[in-house]
Amino acid sequence: MKGLDDLTLWRRCRADDADAFGELFDRYHEIVYRYCFRRVPDWGLAEDLTATVFLEAWRKRDRVSLEHGLLKPWLLGVATNVIRNQHRSIRRYRDVIRRIPPLRPEHDFVDDLSERMDVVRAMRRVLAELSPLPRRDQEVLALCWEGLTPHEIAVALNTTQAAVRGRLFRLRRRFRAAGLDALELLPSCQGASS
């Protein structure tokens, strides 16, 4: 299973292969978890959302035939939708999610609790500063943080590359007008015109 490319892995998932689904989780849980956490800086909620993302991906597997190289952006697109509708999404999979014991910081994170709290505070500060931005812009930005190209962001958000590039252009202009370092905030969006 480890040596399979994403396309073959996804085909196996579509053939109801639970082991392939486990491999899918192994490959992408980290990026999904990080993306979820950066959108909702809460460890427990990020974990629930991560579980929900993979369950949604599994539920939709019959309806989605992915081109090569697009599994990651598609999963982050699922994550974006799950976050938008988080209460409904989590409720749907409540029975599965409830089986995961709640986070106990004193047991699970005891060695780095203060660092984790710093991360939560820092992330909340960032999101508070970005909150005046339209929701779509925030989503583009968050996907940019995960290293997606404009093409991949377009796949994730089910929109066109031109629309994504337009948003990135306006974001850069806005950050510059506010005296901010646009490169700092849009570190990996290759191909966005300045």
Place this chain on the structure above:
Amino acid sequence: MPDDRFYLPDVPRLPNRRRELLRANLVEAAAPVASRRPERRMRRLLLVAAVVAVLVAGSAVALNIDFLGEQARVDARPWSAPELARVGERVEVARGSDWSFMAWTAEDATCVAYAAGDVTSWLRVCGRAADDVTAASSGSPYLLTYGAAHQKESVSDGRGAVFGAVTADVTQVEVELADGRLVRVETKRAGKLDTSARFFLIREILERSPFPATSLVFISSSGDVLERFPLGS
């Protein structure tokens, strides 16, 4: 100079144990029902019919050990808290040949005890009375009291217990054990007691952690989840 307001922190990874647990639950959810191994099925929600049968009030079970008598002797000891003095009877809500789950009320309290192996090995816990709503703000509106006992070699079936008392609207309790298992059980009245409280007990092999259960989920007669109460919080 970078603007501190936009410092994007590195996000620590999911701890290995939680990642493994998450993965295991997801793969189990994805596996077709027919292909699930019996031990996987056992890890799904269990309705513990055996415990339900034992919880039926008035069932005639051969009594080999006088657990009730021992608790009465405990009452008489000088260090027993006077405010928890028993009012009315103490009853056995459930029992086996070498274990007993008992309940009684005090003036403003609901009390339970679990004894297993021998009469001297017991645990008592008391909480608020079932109709005392003023105390609910400090904790759960449904949970009156709870306790847990790890398994002992002296117990014939080698099982530990998680037990407690809840308010009348809770008809099932789902116990989330520290090892990730879920065990659901019906609650029962203790017929002879003058209280609306209901009682629950699960007996399982429990993980040796500081507390063998991580949360209790209270479920109404219509199947709605009333509350998920984290333990140790």
